[in-house]
Amino acid sequence: MKTPAIIKETKMNKIYLTLITLVFVLSCKNTPKEKKGITNNTEAVNEIILPNHPLWQLNRLTLNTTNDNLNQTNKQVFRLSRTSITETAYASVNNIPVVFGNYYRASILVKKDHLGSFFGLRIIGEYPNRADAIFDLEKGLLKEVVDVGEFFNGEAKIEEVDKGWYKCSLTAEVNSNKMKIILGPTSELGKAITWEGATNEKSHVNIIPSSLVLEELAK
Secondary structure (H helix, E strand, O other), X not given: OOOHXXXXXXXXXXXXXXXXXXXXXXXXXXXXXXXXXXXXXXXXXXXXXXXOHHHOEEEOEEEEEOOOOXXXXXXXXXXXXXXXXXXXXXXEEEEEEOOOOEEEEEEEEEEEEOOEOEEEEEEEOOOOOEEEEEEEOOOOEEEEEEEEOOEEEEEEEEEEEEOOEEEEEEEEEEOOOEEEEEEEEEOOOOOHHHOOOOOOOOOEEEEEEEEEEEEEEOO
16 A cells, blocks of 8 residues: 555656646747758749739839849840839739748849849748748848748848849748748848838839749659
8 A cells, every 4th residue: 555655756756747748738839830951942842823923913113024034044024123112112923822831942143233232032921830031132142031920941042143133042841831922122120020111212123023933842
């Protein structure tokens, strides 16, 4: 027959083990998911069909053709210009169906303008779940990249493809069934998480809308 002291010790051990198990479960829930070997360089398995630029939503931006070109190709170049320096301004490609939990990479060809050399790119599901990046088109450098909420492992890259022209790309694990691509000029002082906000200065960038690509990456 167990003595009261042994019974008390057994109950304490059970409580202790229960607390350890609870702490372990909670810590697992709060641990970010691992990348599973997927990076911005991972091979694409599928390209998502996107709407042409006349169907993009422009918010306090204009999109006009220019006389610029990319290595004498037939790709049409447009100047993306802010019409407000005190309010948010961005172009948005909306309602893109995707597979929940897969990795996606958005990319576009961009060149600096005489009134701007910083470019913002975002992939976003249901707010606030998203990944953002800012690119320095003057130096050809990635300024900052962040991921928020249920978008994990945000990674960005900038590659020169022609004189002054860069391929800017952003990759993340997208935990959503639908997403948007948001892009536009920003300022040197902007933060990645709010790059579309007020700039307090005029800013433009040159883009090739037909080069905007969204790819699903191999697992």
